[in-house]
Structures are given as C-alpha cells and as structure tokens.
Amino acid sequence: MTNKLLQKVYSPVFFQEKGYRLVDELTAHLNDKLNEDSDKAIHWNDPEQELLFWKEFLINGNENDLFKTITERTTYVHHPHYIGHQVSPAAPITALTGMISSLLNNGMAVYEMGMSPSAIERVVTDILCEKIGWNSEARGFLTSGGTLANLTALLAARKAISKENIWNEGMSRPLGIMVSEEAHYCVDRAARIMGLGEKGIIKIPCTKSFQMDTLVLEEKYKDATNKGISIFAIVGSAPSTATGIFDDLEAIGNFAENHGLWFHVDGAHGGAGIFSKKYKHTLRGIEKADSVVIDGHKMMMLPTITTALLLKNGIYAHATFSQKADYLLTDSDHEDWYNSGKRTFECTKTMMSIHWYTMLKFYGEEVFEAYVNQLYDMGSAFGEIVNNHTSFALAVTPMANIVCFRFVDSSLSQDQLNELNAKIRQQLLEDGEFYIVQTKLRGWHYLRVTVMNPFTTEEHFQKLLKKIEGIAKKLISP
Numbered sequence: 001m002t003n004k005l006l007q008k009v010y011s012p013v014f015f016q017e018k019g020y021r022l023v024d025e026l027t028a029h030l031n032d033k034l035n036e037d038s039d040k041a042i043h044w045n046d047p048e049q050e051l052l053f054w055k056e057f058l059i060n061g062n063e064n065d066l067f068k069t070i071t072e073r074t075t076y077v078h079h080p081h082y083i084g085h086q087v088s089p090a091a092p093i094t095a096l097t098g099m100i101s102s103l104l105n106n107g108m109a110v111y112e113m114g115m116s117p118s119a120i121e122r123v124v125t126d127i128l129c130e131k132i133g134w135n136s137e138a139r140g141f142l143t144s145g146g147t148l149a150n151l152t153a154l155l156a157a158r159k160a161i162s163k164e165n166i167w168n169e170g171m172s173r174p175l176g177i178m179v180s181e182e183a184h185y186c187v188d189r190a191a192r193i194m195g196l197g198e199k200g201i202i203k204i205p206c207t208k209s210f211q212m213d214t215l216v217l218e219e220k221y222k223d224a225t226n227k228g229i230s231i232f233a234i235v236g237s238a239p240s241t242a243t244g245i246f247d248d249l250e251a252i253g254n255f256a257e258n259h260g261l262w263f264h265v266d267g268a269h270g271g272a273g274i275f276s277k278k279y280k281h282t283l284r285g286i287e288k289a290d291s292v293v294i295d296g297h298k299m300m301m302l303p304t305i306t307t308a309l310l311l312k313n314g315i316y317a318h319a320t321f322s323q324k325a326d327y328l329l330t331d332s333d334h335e336d337w338y339n340s341g342k343r344t345f346e347c348t349k350t351m352m353s354i355h356w357y358t359m360l361k362f363y364g365e366e367v368f369e370a371y372v373n374q375l376y377d378m379g380s381a382f383g384e385i386v387n388n389h390t391s392f393a394l395a396v397t398p399m400a401n402i403v404c405f406r407f408v409d410s411s412l413s414q415d416q417l418n419e420l421n422a423k424i425r426q427q428l429l430e431d432g433e434f435y436i437v438q439t440k441l442r443g444w445h446y447l448r449v450t451v452m453n454p455f456t457t458e459e460h461f462q463k464l465l466k467k468i469e470g471i472a473k474k475l476i477s478p
C-alpha cells in the first residue's frame with residue numbers, strides 16, 4: 001500500500017509518540033484536579049461560543065494542542081468540587097482499558113468478534129447476579145446505558161408476561177406498566193417506544209418523602225384493569241434520580257408476585273449498593289426482582305457507557321429479541337450466552353466488560369463497597385450540614401449521595417425563592433468553582449448535589465454553602 005495518508009494513520013510510531021504524550025498530559029490533569037482545589041470544576045462557556053471555538057480550531061488550531069484543549073474545555077469530573085451529575089470520576093485504570101477497547105475494536109455482536117470480552121462479560125454479570133442474591137439460573141449482559149437497559153428489560157417483561165405473541169403479531173389490546181411519578185424519564189420513554197401510550201403508563205404517586213406510595217398500588221391496578229389495560233410490569237427505582245430516594249422494593253416485589261407481574265428494578269444509580277454491607281438495606285427486596293439495571297459509569301467508577309442488565313431467569317436474557325413465542329422457549333434451548341448480539345438491543349458494542357473485570361482484578365470487589373460507602377456517608381454528612389443551617393432547607397433526608405436543598409429566606413415568597421435559587425445555580429455554573437445541578441420538586445426549585453468524588457470533604461460542602469449565601473445576599477439586595 002503506497003497511500004501516504006493511510007500509512008500515517010496506521011503508523012505505530014505515530015501512535016506511540018501521541019500516546020506517551022497523552023498519558024503524560026492526562027496524568028498531569030489528574031494530579032491537578034484531584035489534589036488541587038484552587039482551580040475551577042468547570043470553565044463555563046456559552047454553547048454558541050464553544051461552537052465557534054471548535055470551528056475555528058479545526059482550521060487554525062495546532063494539532064499538538066488538540067488533546068490538551070479538549071481536556072481543558074470539559075467539566076472536571078475528578079475535581080472534588082464536581083458534585084453535580086451522577087457520572088463518576090472514572091478510575092484512571094479504566095482509561096487504559098478504554099484504550100484497549102478502542103484499538104482492538106472487537107465488536108462483540110458474535111463470539112468470534114470478541115472472545116475474551118464475551119467470556120469476561122459472563123464472569124462479571126455472574127458476580128453481579130450472585131450479589132443480588134439470585135441462583136445460577138440468573139444471567140446478565142452488558143449494554144449501552146441505563147436508558148437502553150430499561151427499555152430492554154421492559155421488552156423482556158412484555159415477552160415473558162403477555163399471553164399474546166406481540167413480537168410477531170403486534171399489540172392487539174392495551175398493555176400497561178406501573179411506575180412511580182418520580183422514576184427516571186427514560187422509563188416513560190421506553191413505554192412510549194413500546195406503543196403503550198400515555199394511558200399505558202400508570203403513574204403511582206409518591207409519599208411525602210418521595211417514595212412510591214405502595215398503599216395505593218391495589219387501587220391503581222384495579223382502576224387500570226377496569227379500563228381494559230393489562231398491566232404486565234411494575235418498576236421500582238433504586239433510587240429515583242432527582243431525589244436519591246429508594247422505593248420499598250420488598251413491598252413492590254410482594255405486589256408484583258401477588259398479581260403475576262414482572263418486577264423490574266431500575267438500579268442504574270444505586271444498584272452498586274449490593275456490594276456494601278453498610279448500605280445493602282437500601283436495596284432490601286431486590287432479590288425479588290425479575291430484572292435489575294446497574295450503571296457501571298455511575299456508582300462503580302467505570303467510564304461511560306457501561307451498563308449491566310441482569311435477569312433472574314436466564315431464559316429471558318435470550319428470549320427478548322427471539323422470534324419464538326415465549327411458551328416455546330425451554331431450559332434445554334441451546335443457550336449461546338457468548339453471542340452477545342442476540343440479547344442486546346445493539347448489534348456492535350464496545351468491549352465494556354473489560355473495565356469491570358480490570359477493577360475486580362486489580363482492586364477486588366471491596367473497591368465497590370469502599371466507593372459506595374464513602375459517597376453515601378458524605379451524602380448523609382452534607383444532608384446534616386444543610387439541615388443544621390438556618391439559610392438552607394432539605395427536600396428530604398438523603399438516603400444515598402444525592403442531596404436536594406434550597407436557599408431559604410422567610411421574607412420571600414415561593415415564586416421569589418424559586419427565582420432566587422435558579423439564579424444562584426446559574427451564577428454557580430458561570431463562576432465554575434463548584435459544579436452542582438438543580439431540579440424541581442413539588443413546585444419548589446431545588447439545588448441538587450451528587451457526591452461522586454471520594455475526595456470531596458465536609459470542608460468543601462461548607463465552602464459551597466458559604467459561597468451560595470454570598471451569592472444570595474447580593475441577589476437579594478444588590
């Protein structure tokens with residue numbers, strides 16, 4: 001091959017040179033962000049401004065600055081002041097497994113396009129199933145994100161529970177699922193994609209503390225059934241994204257059992273609690289679930305996107321996308337667990353199992369316990385600090401590392417306070433010293449913190465609250 005450009009693309013020397021340099025740059029980035037609090041967690045730029053910058057850079061930027069510039073113009077998830085969204089500061093070792101996955105590029109759809117990652121995926125998902133408390137009939141697989149995993153779980157549920165052959169013949173009567181009003185929006189989206197429509201999404205109201213109100217389940221079920229809707233699944237959140245509050249999985253599991261429903265647990269955020277002796281109680285009843293989703297890129301320090309979908313009965317792991325009707329599937333069907341594409345929504349996927357396995361191999365499963373414990377402990381510590389502060393109010397006592405709170409001032413109305421808290425969050429974002437997010441709960445505008453970095457301390461929280469007070473004062477009387 002004589003094409004010079006293509007030779008350059010595949011030049012091992014070019015790769016090595018760029019690679020060494022990048023590892024040095026990322027190491028410097030880590031050193032800086034993990035140990036040095038003085039810099040900002042985000043250098044905020046307006047989207048239009050950012051767009052112009054990158055249009056310009058493509059033409060005039062120095063290629064040697066490319067990787068460094070991308071790194072600089074991001075949100076620094078390794079900074080202890082990054083306490084916003086639920087994406088973890090990835091364990092640095094997984095940047096290396098990410099590199100392996102990208103270079104080897106085994107597409108995983110069939111076994112021979114990913115022998116080691118396919119077998120490793122089985123090892124990893126078997127461990128997760130065992131931790132949930134299931135027996136050896138359970139199976140899992142990895143897929144691209146909690147959103148896709150929840151959709152896949154509901155498809156498995158419909159196949160398993162519905163008496164009709166919907167996969168081949170389409171839906172002939174209204175079906176529905178039950179889910180808390182505080183569930184992640186992707187459950188609602190999944191139900192709509194499946195053609196259930198608005199009426200097929202039976203929203204269960206929450207208690208004062210934002211937990212699915214399990215006392216109204218019977219009534220809601222009866223209502224829907226009377227309207228001719230066949231409920232096939234109920235979804236519990238562990239926890240719900242906005243508030244970080246866990247549903248009572250035991251009660252939901254019992255209800256599902258009594259009515260022959262599929263019980264799905266959306267543990268995208270908190271499913272990792274299965275590794276924690278201290279916080280396992282948040283997931284009490286999870287073993288009753290038929291399916292569980294756990295995001296590795298949230299509470300397990302893995303890079304995006306790394307998600308496990310786990311099923312109590314392994315048959316359904318390969319039934320979802322099979323043409324065969326559910327009643328024709330048997331235990332003796334040849335179970336080719338190693339051909340990933342038959343069970344996942346996606347055909348090609350990344351070698352995501354190797355991130356998980358590498359963490360287990362280098363640090364042991366205790367590492368997941370240590371991470372969950374540290375972050376949930378700090379969530380609770382921040383909750384207490386807020387609760388004891390006269391200028392702030394909690395939405396609810398945190399159960400995990402997600403804390404919703406707002407600035408309060410008795411001389412202001414609800415509308416004024418909502419406007420004030422929204423302005424506070426915008427100023428924080430533009431200032432960049434801290435990165436936090438926001439949410440609306442029952443008509444109140446809340447600031448929202450998710451403690452994701454094990455290096456975040458109580459001093460950081462105190463500093464944040466002081467800063468917010470300062471901003472609020474200026475906004476109230478400029």
Ligand SMILES: *Cc1c(COP(=O)(O)O)cnc(C)c1O
Pocket residue numbers: 086144145146147148150184186237238239240241266267268269295307
């Ligand atoms: C984050 C989250 C999701 C979505 O997962 P992605 O990996 O972002 O697609 C779904 N449910 C809950 C409860 C979540 O916290």
